[in-house]
Amino acid sequence: MPRIRRLHRTLLRTLPDSWRRTQQVLNVDFPVRFLIYVGIGVGAGWATQYGGQPACLFGLENAAELASGKDAAMPGTVSHEVAHLAHDEWRRRRGLRGIVGPSGPFWQLYEEGFATECERRIEDPRSFRLRTGRADWLPWCTRHRAWLAAKFLRDAGARRSMRPFFGSWYNIRGHIDSGYYLGQEMVREWTETASLREVALLPEPAVRRKARLTLRRWAEGEHTLRKGARVR
Numbered sequence: 001m002p003r004i005r006r007l008h009r010t011l012l013r014t015l016p017d018s019w020r021r022t023q024q025v026l027n028v029d030f031p032v033r034f035l036i037y038v039g040i041g042v043g044a045g046w047a048t049q050y051g052g053q054p055a056c057l058f059g060l061e062n063a064a065e066l067a068s069g070k071d072a073a074m075p076g077t078v079s080h081e082v083a084h085l086a087h088d089e090w091r092r093r094r095g096l097r098g099i100v101g102p103s104g105p106f107w108q109l110y111e112e113g114f115a116t117e118c119e120r121r122i123e124d125p126r127s128f129r130l131r132t133g134r135a136d137w138l139p140w141c142t143r144h145r146a147w148l149a150a151k152f153l154r155d156a157g158a159r160r161s162m163r164p165f166f167g168s169w170y171n172i173r174g175h176i177d178s179g180y181y182l183g184q185e186m187v188r189e190w191t192e193t194a195s196l197r198e199v200a201l202l203p204e205p206a207v208r209r210k211a212r213l214t215l216r217r218w219a220e221g222e223h224t225l226r227k228g229a230r231v232r
């Protein structure tokens with residue numbers, strides 16, 4: 001309970017500033033409802049509609065249970081969830097399906113990658129690095145990018161559950177959220193040749209095709225560069 005109280009205070013303290021920075025960086029031009037509640041529900045942060053309006057739900061009990069419940073990660077949760085809402089709003093305004101309709105592993109990689117790349121741009125990079133509560137998370141993911149890309153392609157191809165990449169209660173070799181890392185790297189790379197807005201408005205088939213190609217290129221790079229090398 002003291003942990004939940006502390007998280008509540010941290011969230012109340014950091015939310016206005018994080019919301020303001022997110023509005024500026026992403027040009028958010030619609031109101032967002034923020035709801036803070038206690039109880040294990042949908043997750044530490046959830047972007048949805050509430051009372052017919054875009055809303056962010058923050059589950060304090062869930063946040064306290066997770067590694068991402070680190071106080072330093074709370075502003076990142078705010079910008080991440082608002083980024084999902086902006087992504088959804090922009091797509092629907094353009095006559096595309098929002099982010100909830102499409103599904104599948106490559107879509108999830110893109111959707112979470114988009115929000116995570118926004119989070120990285122909006123927040124202090126140090127808090128992005130700490131999003132899982134482990135200082136070695138980003139270095140580990142970076143070292144294993146090709147291996148993770150190959151595993152993602154294999155698991156998606158075999159229709160295995162992608163929860164180890166995205167689920168907070170799952171991990172890959174002790175590391176949670178590696179799908180957020182992979183997706184963020186992918187979206188960041190795509191924004192080298194397109195604006196963030198253009199990437200946000202890609203048609204669904206293009207998203208899936210580009211995601212496959214990007215992961216394949218990374219996975220093959222690993223094969224050529226580190227042939228025979230064992231992934232630890």
Ligand SMILES: [Zn+2]
Nearest residue numbers: 080084112115
């Ligand atoms: Zn997300």
